[in-house]
Amino acid sequence: MAQILVVDDSATVRNEVGDFLKKNGIEVAFAVDGRDGLAKLKADPKIKLIVCDVNMPVMDGLTMTEKVRSELNNNAVNIIMLTTESSPAMKERGKAAGIKGWIVKPFKGEAVLASFKKLLM
Amino acid sequence: MTTIQAKESLDRLFKQAIQNSFQGSTDDVVEVVVVSDDDIDKSNQTQIVVITISSYTFRFICLLYCEPTDSTKQYLARYYKKESNDIDSDSLREFSAELTNMTCGKFNRDLVEYFAHVGMSTPNFIEYRSISHFNKLHLSHVKHFKVEINQAIRFHFSLFVSDYANLDFKANFAKEDDVESGELELF
Numbered sequence: 001m002a003q004i005l006v007v008d009d010s011a012t013v014r015n016e017v018g019d020f021l022k023k024n025g026i027e028v029a030f031a032v033d034g035r036d037g038l039a040k041l042k043a044d045p046k047i048k049l050i051v052c053d054v055n056m057p058v059m060d061g062l063t064m065t066e067k068v069r070s071e072l073n074n075n076a077v078n079i080i081m082l083t084t085e086s087s088p089a090m091k092e093r094g095k096a097a098g099i100k101g102w103i104v105k106p107f108k109g110e111a112v113l114a115s116f117k118k119l120l121m
Numbered sequence: 122m123t124t125i126q127a128k129e130s131l132d133r134l135f136k137q138a139i140q141n142s143f144q145g146s147t148d149d150v151v152e153v154v155v156v157s158d159d160d161i162d163k164s165n166q167t168q169i170v171v172i173t174i175s176s177y178t179f180r181f182i183c184l185l186y187c188e189p190t191d192s193t194k195q196y197l198a199r200y201y202k203k204e205s206n207d208i209d210s211d212s213l214r215e216f217s218a219e220l221t222n223m224t225c226g227k228f229n230r231d232l233v234e235y236f237a238h239v240g241m242s243t244p245n246f247i248e249y250r251s252i253s254h255f256n257k258l259h260l261s262h263v264k265h266f267k268v269e270i271n272q273a274i275r276f277h278f279s280l281f282v283s284d285y286a287n288l289d290f291k292a293n294f295a296k297e298d299d300v301e302s303g304e305l306e307l308f
Contacts, residue, residue: 009243012201012219055243084226085241086300087233094308101307104230105223108303115305 001046002029003120007037007061008053008082013107017051017082020109026120034059038067047077049119051103054083054090062090065097078119082107123179123261123288130292132264135183135280137294138228139268142220149270156267161277162188163249168214170221173242174229178286182255183225184247186277187217196274218244224278230300235290258283 003026006017018028029044031037033056041047050068052061059067061081068074078100086104094102100119103112123131136153143151161167170185187193194208197216208216221244229241262282269275282288 010215010219010222012215016201055241057243080305084222084229086230087239089237099308101305103305104300104302105226106303111303112305115307 002027002044003046003048004116005029005031005037005040005044005047005050006052007031007034007040007050007056007064009033009056010053013053013082013105017107017109020107020113021116024109024113026116033057034061034064034067037061037064038072041068041074041077042072049116050077050079051082052079054081054085062093062097065094065099069098080119123282123284126291127289128262128264128282130290131181131262131280131282133294134231134292135228135264135278136266138224138231139266139278141227142224143268143270143276150272152269152272154267154269156265156277158265160267161186161265161279164188165249167249168217169247169249169252170218170244171247172221172225172244174225174232174239175242176236176239178284179288180258180283181228182258182279182281182283183221183228184252184279184281185217185221185224186279187213188275189213192274193276196270214246218246231292234296235292252279255281259285261288 004021006014006028008014009032014030018030021028029040031040035058054061065079080101081094081099082103082105084105091102139153140151166189168187172183174181198208201216225241229239232239260281261284264280266278267275
């Protein structure tokens with residue numbers, strides 16, 4: 001049972017974020033795109049936080065977020081976008097879909113660990 | 122048509138994005154210079170990552186050329202905090218794709234200041250011989266860059282500009298970058 005689901009098409013980012021979280025005692029699951037993310041979340045209802053890229057093949061992160069809320073009816077899981085994007089329009093779409101936060105890559109684990117732990121409580 | 126000031130702005134924004142992503146928080150000496158096409162290694166071993174940034178009236182095609190030398194492998198291993206022996210061909214592809222993603226992500230963020238609707242692709246790989254077909258894309262501007270780290274490690278980038286209408290803007294380089302990477306912005 002994972003606590004955080006990391007959704008990114010880049011294995012480099014999945015490993016980078018996953019290794020950091022595991023070193024800090026957090027259980028992590030991985031998905032390679034939005035569709036995979038939906039399936040992993042459906043299979044593991046214990047997931048409390050999703051860290052998700054925006055630009056991905058098959059299904060992007062914002063579409064995945066909208067489907068988490070509308071199709072899975074899961075309003076409990078916190079979703080944070082980890083992306084190179086920072087356009088106001090994308091952030092607004094994310095907010096409307098119910099994301100909790102936004103991180104512009106690169107991932108700096110120490111800067112966000114305390115906030116992640118709070119969101120897992 | 123892409124105006125001269127737009128070409129100059131794009132070149133400088135792209136160069137700034139390259140510098141930004143390679144420099145990171147390291148003490149490396151990173152130098153980015155404009156070079157000719159002849160400076161780029163065209164061997165089959167060179168991995169070429171492609172990302173496009175598009176709007177309604179233009180498409181920017183950004184390429185990273187990564188030669189699989191020991192020095193580039195060691196650099197990427199250090200950049201992504203891996204042991205050198207972790208760098209197999211799959212890792213090299215992944216690392217070079219993510220490095221291109223970071224570079225173009227910064228370029229894309231800067232472009233959003235001037236163009237309301239721009240979208241960036243995910244990284245893909247192409248072969249060198251595909252580039253000769255780019256001239257079918259109504260190119261208005263091409264520029265090649267060499268990245269040299271600590272005078273020892275080299276990568277190359279190319280920027281291809283394809284326009285379908287007048288493209289004119291002047292980038293404001295006096296403006297501070299207000300995006301703090303790595304920080305969590307809570308809503």
